[in-house]
Amino acid sequence: MxxxxxxxxxxxxxxxxxxxxxxxxxxxxxxxxxxxxxxxxxxxxxxxxxxxxxxxxxxxxxxxxxxxxxxxxxxxxxxxxxxxxxxxxxxxxxxxxxxxxxxxxxxxxxxxxxxxxxxxxxxxxxxxxxxxxxxxxxxxxxxxxxxxxxxxxxxxxxxxxxxxxxxxxxxxxxxxFNLDHIKQLATEQVTHPWFAAREPPVILATGRLGPEKDFSTLIHAFAKVRAQRQARLVILGDGSLRSELLVLAHQLGLTSDEIDLPGFVANPYAYMAKSKVFVLSSRFEGLPGVLVEAMACGVPVVSTNCAGGSSEILQGGRWGQLVPVGDAEALSQAILRVLSTPIDSLPKVHQRAQEFxxxxxxxxxxxxxxxxxxx
The missing domain is CATH 3.40.50.2000 (Glycogen Phosphorylase B;)
Structure with a gap:
């Protein structure tokens, strides 16, 4: 050596x-x-x-x-x-x-x-x-x-x-964060059929399918969203809880046409740019970079106010909705608020991303x- x-x-x-x-x-x-x-x-x-x-x-x-x-x-x-x-x-x-x-x-x-x-x-x-x-x-x-x-x-x-x-x-x-690179990758095509024009809005989450990301609360929240309006949930990432999360979705009556876990994708930014809302459901984080990356792609964000940096990134809720950890009802309401708000009335999140x-x-x-x- x-x-x-x-x-x-x-x-x-x-x-x-x-x-x-x-x-x-x-x-x-x-x-x-x-x-x-x-x-x-x-x-x-x-x-x-x-x-x-x-x-x-x-x-x-x-x-x-x-x-x-x-x-x-x-x-x-x-x-x-x-x-x-x-x-x-x-x-x-x-x-x-x-x-x-x-x-x-x-x-x-x-x-x-x-x-x-x-x-x-x-x-x-x-x-x-x-x-x-x-x-x-x-x-x-x-x-x-x-x-x-x-x-x-x-x-x-x-x-x-x-x-x-x-x-x-x-x-x-x-x-x-290499924001120029992220924005360039965000323009790439997504082959997943749910991201095509005139499809129901997609709620996106990414991360390792482990307990700290608390995707089970997100799935519970999505079931509540789905009871009120058409939408789909995509969670990108691999991990030990994959089968458990799919079982939960089935138990809540969600079909394979409403929720998908495609696994790890090399370019999540293209998915972010074509989503209607990005959700971070974590119990705790360090600095949740996916929030910055989603904001750089211009997508509105909803996040748990978890221990770590989500509140720092969103400046206490100025740039996106913050909800309590593990609260499926609050998470569903925040997602519904974003989905029903015209894009021009939502925070211009890419401006905050520039600071990273x-x-x-x-x-x-x-x-x-x-x-x-x-x-």
């Missing part, structure tokens, strides 16, 4: 899986590389649909390990051989490995770790003994980083309390990584 170039920045993440954290990390990596920095993207496993989105100038280091915890020795070796000026680590379990490897290697690399979600909620919902151990180690390990970044103010304050860090220790940097343009986030990350001086 001897390097011919000396990397300015190494970014360490688990894989190229199709999640929001991976998508925004690649946006950041590509944006920093576009400014002329030598970037290495280190992954425990180079599997996942976003592998194809890595810029050609970025070197991918694939440890080919089945678990992030197995990346400790390869990461130590990488740091010794390459000694990047800075390293950014993404997600809790990856952060612990990065802190330990840097400490044991003794290199001068500046280490910045990033927390993506409400850690107290994630710790509360963890299933395995290994996950429980990871969250137990956070207060002991996180002070070992040079800087800690969170994707929203809610995540930052929650992490400070959870990890017993002094207030103000964690810096907030909103995720970067990637260059602002890239500037902030270069500063915290200590690379702004090398720009």
């Amino acid at each position: 001897q390097s011919m170039h000396l990397p300015d920045l190494a970014i360490f993440l688990p894989s190229f899986a199709g999640g929001g954290a991976e998508r925004t990390t690649l946006t950041l990596a590509n944006g920093i590389a576009a400014r002329g920095f030598a970037v290495d993207l280190i992954v425990a496993s180079a599997q996942g649909p976003f592998r194809q989105d890595v810029a050609p100038s970025i070197r991918v280091i694939d440890f080919q390990t089945v678990r992030v915890s197995k990346s400790f020795w390869p990461l130590r070796h990488y740091l010794k051989q390459n000694c990047p000026k800075a390293m950014l680590s993404i997600m809790t379990h990856t952060n612990l490995v990065a802190i330990l490897a840097r400490r044991w290697t003794g290199v001068s690399t500046r280490l910045v770790i990033s927390e993506r979600s409400i850690i107290s909620q994630a710790a509360h919902h963890c299933q395995s003994l290994q996950e429980h151990l990871i969250y137990t180690l956070v207060p002991w390990f996180y002070p070992g980083a040079n800087a800690i970044v969170a994707v929203s103010e809610g995540v930052a304050r929650d992490l400070e309390a959870f990890a017993r860090l002094p207030q103000g220790t964690v810096q907030t940097i909103y995720n970067p 343009e990637q260059e602002r986030a890239i500037d902030a990350y270069l500063k915290v990584l200590g690379l702004a001086l090398h720009a």
Whole structure:
């Protein structure tokens, strides 16, 4: 793994899986590389649909390990051989490995770790003994980083309390979004027949089909919407609860002509642009990037006022409807309000999305990584 170039920045993440954290990390990596920095993207496993989105100038280091915890020795070796000026680590379990490897290697690399979600909620919902151990180690390990970044103010304050860090220790940097790229992809065609002209309005949601996204409440809300007017629900994404959600839809009397779960799609923006309303039903989030992406596509949004960044993005409801977590009745009423309001009377959400343009986030990350001086 001897390097011919000396990397300015190494970014360490688990894989190229199709999640929001991976998508925004690649946006950041590509944006920093576009400014002329030598970037290495280190992954425990180079599997996942976003592998194809890595810029050609970025070197991918694939440890080919089945678990992030197995990346400790390869990461130590990488740091010794390459000694990047800075390293950014993404997600809790990856952060612990990065802190330990840097400490044991003794290199001068500046280490910045990033927390993506409400850690107290994630710790509360963890299933395995290994996950429980990871969250137990956070207060002991996180002070070992040079800087800690969170994707929203809610995540930052929650992490400070959870990890017993002094207030103000964690810096907030909103995720970067390549808005020009999103708008370009939003113009592409969608083959799904429900998005054709003169079809009933489509309510769209996207995300991993797991408990934290609370799609079951959305399906209950949609059944209430459907009792009052014609509409369809499409949920993009894969996950463990897929069959459970389909059973629920059937129990509520919803047919396959009213609700569809097509799985993961590489370009959700084309679907967003052709939807009548985008819904985030999550129990908790970090910074729900899908809200920013939907707003960039010009679609009205409804969101739960969940722990995390949804209220920050929507500025307390100025840019979209906010409803209580787990409240199917309130969610259905908010969706119905949007569907019955003329588009010209709804907030011009693309204006708010502009404030999340990637260059602002890239500037902030270069500063915290200590690379702004090398720009």
